[in-house]
Amino acid sequence: MNQSKQMTDGALFTGIFILLLLMARFIPAFIVIAIFLLPIPFVLYTFKYSWKPSLLMLAAAILFTLFFETSVTLPLTVLVGIAGILIGTAIHQGLSPYETWGRGAIGFIAGLLFVVLFIQLVLQINWLEEIDIMVNDSMEMSQEIMGQYGITDQTQAQELLKDQIELMQDLFPVVLALIAIVFAFLTQWVSYKLINRLENRQFRFPPFRSLRFPVVIIWVYFVALLFTFIDLDPNSVFYLAVINIFTLTGVLMTIQGLSFIFFYANYKKWSKAIPILSVVLTLLLPFLLLYFVRIIGIIDLGFGLRDRIAQRKK
Template identity: 55%
Template sequence: MNQSKRLKEGALLTAIFIVLILVSVFVPVLSFFAMFVLPVPFVIYASRYDWRPALIMLAVTMLLSILFATLFSLPVTLLMGLGGIMIGSAIYRKLTPYETWARGTFGFIIGLLFAFVFTQYVFGVNWVNELESMMNESMDMTINTFEQFGMGEQTEEAREMLEASLDMLVNLLPVFIALIAIGLAFLSQWVSYKIIRRLDNKEIKFPPFRHLRFPVSLIWVYFFALIITLIVSEQSNIFHLAAENLLVLTGVLMAIQGFSFIFYYAHHKNMSKAIPILIVVLTILFPMLFFYLVRILGIIDLGFGLRDRLSKKE
């Protein structure tokens, strides 16, 4: 009976995934929204039966997606399947929401790496070259704008700055992959929680953002990467590139920690929720002014336990 139920649910969820991926392929307007729903069938199945049956479902889904939605859908199917299975398996094992998020992020990273390799060797698409081409076109448009407004004397200086930015963006490609995976995992998990609560009556949800706290060891990783970038100053050195990517990624996580503390402080002092939300908006609009301050706040919160000190004072 259980085996029959498992097969029926697997077939139903596979059919739902095929419909969703057909919508994302043939209705481009909805493809962006479909990206956050595609992992849900795998999350639901893995949350009920763990990862082994979910991997069989993924293998069947990959074959069907090639038949019904062309070969281009294969990397997308694997990406969504791996991320969804990692999230669902963590739910099955009753891990905390943030541990589930971390596992989902890892699954999406593996899927994104496969997608990059697959598209490069099967379709001949080099994403690094494509990124450089896009940035060069953007740079040429910017330079032409300078010249049209009679700012020709500043053209060379602007070109040097844009070329430096281009090199930095290409070098930080691993960070962008990690950040995309973090975003996909969070949104997929959030949608899946809402659906699973309705289907299975499970009390699963993200705790309030103000309770988010990363491990203290993150500080040591951040400072280790910072020291490596200072010691190995050559930009093309592989150790410098690796440390630079690690530094940027941990810096973003520190900023998230800083935002979490701001929400905690506002709640602790019974402030309006609009205040921390306004700070987040201002940071997005003026990152050069506020981002570093928020990151420093996150480092202090992790290193010196600001929340614990506030609680003791209270």
């Protein structure tokens, strides 16, 4: 009976996945939403039956992609399948929401790397050449725009624009990781809502004010910071690793700082609008507030600031 139910649910969730996949394939505007909706059938099925049966579901979904434009549907299926199975397995094992989120982010990162390699090796599309073409097109377009406004001395502006574009190229791994983190959160949040409704569970993320990253992140951040003071070769792999690790851990420290602001506002019984406003201002005025919030996060995580405040209350 259980085996029959498992197979029936597998067919049902595979059918739901295929429907979403077809919508993503033929409705271009749906593709962004689909990336965090497509893993949900895998999440729900893995939550009920663990990861081994889910691999068969993924195999069936991959087999289906062979009947359509494989260059699009295959990498997308692998991407969302890996992420969904990892999130579902974490929920099935009873891991905490943040641990589940971390596994989901790893799943999305692995899937995105597969997409990148698939495009590079199978479709024979060279990422570096495509980026260079985009950079040259952007430079030419900016020259035309500045020329229309009568700006004749464009050297300094062009150099600044080129440096920014090259920096974005160098930070491609960080951008990939941040995209994975966001999509993992959205997928997990929607999955929690569906599981709670379908299975009468009470899964939810804890309040943002309780978010705390592992202390080791601080040491990774400071080690990367020390290497940024060394004159490294901008074309070396080590330089790219340092700048990406430093940027990613810096983002995590900023999130930690915002989490502390939410905690302190709740501790002081302030209006909820105050911490929300701090997030908005940090995003709108990063050059003024970003590093300040990051320092708060470092102090909170490194010195247990919120623990000291909580003990003072007792």
